Amino acid sequence: MRALTWQGKEHVRVEDVPDPRIQEPTDAVVRVTSTAICGSDLHLYGVLGMFLDAGDVLGHEAMGVVEEVGSDVGHLAVGDRVVVPFGIACGRCWMCERGLQSQCETTQVRDQGKGAALFGYTRLYGQVPGGQAQYLRVPQAQYGPVVVPDDGTPDERWLYLSDVLPTAWQAVEYAHVPDGGSVVVLGLGPVGQMAARVALHRGASTVVGVDPVPARRLMAQRHGVITFDPGERGVRTAVGDLTDGRGPDSVIDAVGMEAHGSPLAETTQKLVGLLPDVLAAPLTEKGGADRLAALLAACALVRRGGTVSLSGVYGGAKDPLPLMQIFDKQLTIRTGQANVRRWTDDLLPLAADLADPLGVLDLRTHRLPLEDAPEAYRAFQRKEDGCIKVVLDPWADAAS
Incomplete structure (x- = not known):
C-alpha cells in the first residue's frame, strides 16, 4: 500500500509499505477513505524527530470502511463506515470506565x-x-472505531470525530465557561476554530479568537467569533473592555509547544534538533523546554479565579511556569490528551445534524491526494495559500 512516512526533519515521503494485517483477535483493518493532517503532526515534522525512525507511518486522523475484523471484534462488520479515534483504548479498564481513555491501562506505553x-x-x-x-x-477495535452512517454524506461531516471535535469539546469542557460567560481562544488552527464554535454552541456569550493569520481570523469571524491579531497593540485592553475589565472567565490555549513569540526556546529547539538522536532524545525528554508564549498569555489574560484549558500539545520537561501569577490569581489549569470516546455521544448528533451547527463542513480548506502530502505538510507548516485544514485522499491520483 501507499503511505506517508517520516524520513527526517521536515522530510516526509509517500512510498510503498507492507499492507497491515490482523495481529490480535481485537484488531480490524480499515480501508482509509480520508485522513487529515493535524497541527500535532507538525511537531513531528519539525521538532520531535528524535523519537521517530525513518519509515514510520504518520497520521492519526482517519476514517474509512472496515475490510477485515478479528474474531473478538463484536460490534463491527466488514463494510461498516467508521471513524477511528486517534487514541487507542480498550473501553473496559479502570481508566476507560472513568472516562479517561487517554490513560487506558491496557495500551499505556509503560516503558x-x-x-x-x-x-x-x-x-x-x-x-x-x-x-x-x-x-x-x-x-482494540472492539471499542475504538465509531460507526457512522453510510449515506453518501461527505467524509468531512464525520472525519473530525477522530480528533479535532473531541479535542475541542474537551477543551471547552475543561475551560468551565459559565453559561453566558466569556472565553478567549489562543490559536485559530483547526482545534481552535472548533473550540470557539463549541463554546458558542454551549452558551458562551463572548468568544474571542487570537491568531496572527488573517485567513484563520476570517474563518472564525464567519462563525460569530470576535478576533484579534496578537501583533496588534492593545489586545489585552480590548479583551478587558469586552469582559467588564476583569478579563475572560476562561482561556483555551490551542497553540502549544511551538507558539510564536518565544525566540530563546525556539532557538534551543532548533539546536537540539541538530544533535544525533541518541543525544537529542534524552535531552528533550528530561530537559526540554517549550515555546511558552501562548501559555504565558493565557495566564495573563484570564480573570482572577478563572480557568486556563490547555489543548495545545506541550512536551517540555523543564518549562518555567509563572507560579506566582497562577497562585496569586487563583487560577485553575486543566490539560491532557482528548478522551475521544468519552465525548462521542455528545458529538455524533451534532455531526449528523444537516443544519451543521458546528460548521464541520467549513473547516477543510484543501483536499489533496495522499501522493501530494509532502507539499501539503510544507504549506500547512508555512500557513500558505489559506491552508487551515488539509484532508488527504489515499486513493486519488497525484495532482498533475
Missing part, C-alpha cells in the same frame, strides 16, 4: 512512562503505524 498509545505518534506513544495511508490496522 516510556506515557499514557495510552496513539496512532502515528513516535516511540513515546507506542510507534503504532498511522492513518495517512491506504489501509490502517486498528488495535
